[in-house]
Amino acid sequence: MVRSGLSLADLAERHRPELLAYLVRFLGDEHDAQDVCQETFLRAQRAFARLRPDSNSRAWLYRIATHNALSTLRRRSRMVARRVDVELDGLPARGATSGEQRLQLVAVTTAVSGLPPRQRAALMLRQFHGLAYAEIAAMLGGNEAAARANVYQAIKKLRALLGGPNP
Amino acid sequence: MTRELTRHDDQIIAMLLGDAPASPALETWLRSAAGRRELAAYRRTLGTFTRIYGAIRAPRPRPTAYYCAISSPIGRVLVAATEAGLVRVSFRSSEASFVTELRERHAFDVIPSPAKTAGIVHQLRAYFDGERRRFDIQIDFRHVSAFQRRVLLAAARVPVGQVVSYGEIARRIGRPGGSRAVGQALGHNPVPIVIPCHRVIAAGGMLGGYTGGLEIKKKLLRIEGALAETG
Numbered sequence: 001m002v003r004s005g006l007s008l009a010d011l012a013e014r015h016r017p018e019l020l021a022y023l024v025r026f027l028g029d030e031h032d033a034q035d036v037c038q039e040t041f042l043r044a045q046r047a048f049a050r051l052r053p054d055s056n057s058r059a060w061l062y063r064i065a066t067h068n069a070l071s072t073l074r075r076r077s078r079m080v081a082r083r084v085d086v087e088l089d090g091l092p093a094r095g096a097t098s099g100e101q102r103l104q105l106v107a108v109t110t111a112v113s114g115l116p117p118r119q120r121a122a123l124m125l126r127q128f129h130g131l132a133y134a135e136i137a138a139m140l141g142g143n144e145a146a147a148r149a150n151v152y153q154a155i156k157k158l159r160a161l162l163g164g165p166n167p
Numbered sequence: 168m169t170r171e172l173t174r175h176d177d178q179i180i181a182m183l184l185g186d187a188p189a190s191p192a193l194e195t196w197l198r199s200a201a202g203r204r205e206l207a208a209y210r211r212t213l214g215t216f217t218r219i220y221g222a223i224r225a226p227r228p229r230p231t232a233y234y235c236a237i238s239s240p241i242g243r244v245l246v247a248a249t250e251a252g253l254v255r256v257s258f259r260s261s262e263a264s265f266v267t268e269l270r271e272r273h274a275f276d277v278i279p280s281p282a283k284t285a286g287i288v289h290q291l292r293a294y295f296d297g298e299r300r301r302f303d304i305q306i307d308f309r310h311v312s313a314f315q316r317r318v319l320l321a322a323a324r325v326p327v328g329q330v331v332s333y334g335e336i337a338r339r340i341g342r343p344g345g346s347r348a349v350g351q352a353l354g355h356n357p358v359p360i361v362i363p364c365h366r367v368i369a370a371g372g373m374l375g376g377y378t379g380g381l382e383i384k385k386k387l388l389r390i391e392g393a394l395a396e397t398g
Contacts, residue, residue, distance in 0.1 A: 009233055009280035016276075021225035030226045038229070038276050042266070045279050108219050126184070128221060152180050155209070158216055159176075163208030 008048050011057055012041055018129065019065050025124045026069050028113050036072055040065040062131060063139040066121050073117045111161040115154050122150035175202070179209050232275035233283035236262060239295045240390065241383045244360070246291070248284050249275070252305030256358045258379040273310055291360065297390065300327040302361045311357065318352035325366040327391045332370045346370075354378050360387065 006014075016037065023033035043064050051060060112120060118140050125131040125139070137147040175196060181187040189197070196202040232254055234247040245265045247255040254273075257265050269275045281288070286304070293299035308316050317340045325331050333346035333353070342348065353364040359379060365387045369375035377384035388394035 007280060007282055009231075009278050009283050012231065012276075012278050016228050017225040020228060021223060024223055024226060025220050033226065034229055034276075038270060041276065041278050104215065105219060108215055112216070112220070124220070127217060148186070151184070152177055155180050155213065156176055159209050159212040162215060163212040164204075 006057070008041065008045055011044075011061065015058055015061050016041075019061060022062065022124055022129055023065060023069055025128060026066075026117075026121050027072065028109065032072060032076075036065060036068045039068045043068065056135075059131065059135045059138070062125065062129065062135070066125075066139040069121065070117055107162060108158075111158050114161075115157060119150045119154035119157070122147055123154040126151045175205065176209075179206060183209055183213055229274055229276045232269045232273070232277050233280035234265070234269070234277060235279065235281050235284040235288055237288055237291065239291070241295075241379075241386050244291065246284055246287050247275075247277070248287060249307045249309075251309065252307040253287055253358050253361060254307040254310075256360055258359070258383060287361070294360070295390065300391075304361055306358055306361070314348070315352040315355065318349050319356060319358075319362045319364075322353060322356070322364050322367055323362045325363060327363070327366075328393050330366050330368045330388070330393050333367055333375065334370055336367055350375065363387075366391075366393065 019040065020033055020037050023036050024030055027033050027036065040061065044061060047064070051057065115123070122136050122140060125136050126133070131139075133144045133147040133151075136150075137144045140147060140150065175193065178187070178190065178193045179197075182189045182193070197206050230249055232247040232249050234245060234255075236243055236245050238244075242258060243260060245255070245257045245259065245262065246253065247265075247269055254275075255265075255269060257268075259265055266277045269277045290299055290302050290304060294302070308319075311319065318336060321336050321339045333349045334343075336353075337343055337345040337349045340349075349367075353367055354376065356362055356364040356378070359365065365377060365384045367375070374381060374384055374388075385394060
């Protein structure tokens with residue numbers, strides 16, 4: 001395969017850490033995240049020859065990862081609902097967390113894991129991975145306004161669950 | 168009321184995310200008791216969420232195996248290498264099952280890369296062309312037991328053009344009588360050709376077995392001149 005740009009191995013080296021972080025945030029499970037990340041590069045391999053050299057390969061990888069994560073969630077939802085276990089691993093100083101912080105952690109991860117998958121994906125992509133609404137729309141289907149609505153809906157739900165009493 | 172709340176909510180979120188500045192109407196509302204309460208609630212929500220999910224670090228990626236398929240006089244050969252060295256050579260026809268084995272048995276992330284396997288591929292081609300008689304390649308033995316490693320390293324010292332028996336390898340590693348265990352260890356050689364388990368044969372000149380199939384063993388020995396062309 002002769003390409004002027006980067007090879008898939010180069011792209012993997014460059015983007016795999018951030019894709020893994022995204023998938024842990026999105027899926028709430030490190031093992032699933034590793035599996036989906038691996039699957040992402042296998043799919044990417046099949047499509048790599050068709051990737052135009054001038055296209056945004058980072059957004060392209062996020063798009064494949066998002067598709068794979070969504071189908072993993074569909075498979076998983078047909079099985080037993082699983083508990084989220086990102087919480088303690090994700091904390092910078094987990095040994096020092098107080099009981100109160102722990103409760104907050106459980107409340108937040110429970111609220112986030114209860115969001116519809118597309119809203120959760122859109123929220124993570126917007127908030128932590130710097131993707132534009134147009135790019136998120138390309139990943140989730142729909143237009144830019146729908147991508148933005150997914151993010152806003154997610155935040156409104158989190159606010160209802162975590163932000164204290166409604167007016 | 169609900170509709171108005173939705174509008175305010177969207178505007179607050181747009182403002183907090185930096186999507187749009189607050190309109191004069193929103194600023195007026197944010198000065199009311201309800202406005203102050205809502206703004207604080209959204210700030211708290213986003214702050215807590217961002218603190219917790221922002222702190223999630225990328226897990227350490229699984230080790231990567233880069234692979235490549237080449238055609239050769241013995242058919243298709245698949246090779247995989249990690250940063251530590253060559254990890255797998257396989258004659259199997261299915262690329263998918265090769266990838267699956269690396270993924271599921273060895274927990275590698277598997278990525279095709281002619282570039283990362285160029286060194287080994289170059290040496291293999293030269294070997295098949297009869298231009299190279301020994302390999303100069305780092306081998307990643309992470310999934311190989313200590314015993315198997317000793318057997319493989321002993322087999323690696325059998326020069327091209329020669330053959331030795333399983334029993335001889337057993338003697339060389341200090342396990343006389345261990346030829347069956349040696350046969351087992353060689354039968355699971357993860358890097359055939361490069362570690363020339365095909366040069367180890369049964370006592371009495373019988374070829375013994377070969378995981379890739381006896382035809383491949385014969386061909387390799389012919390390429391090396393250890394077996395007559397008609398053998």
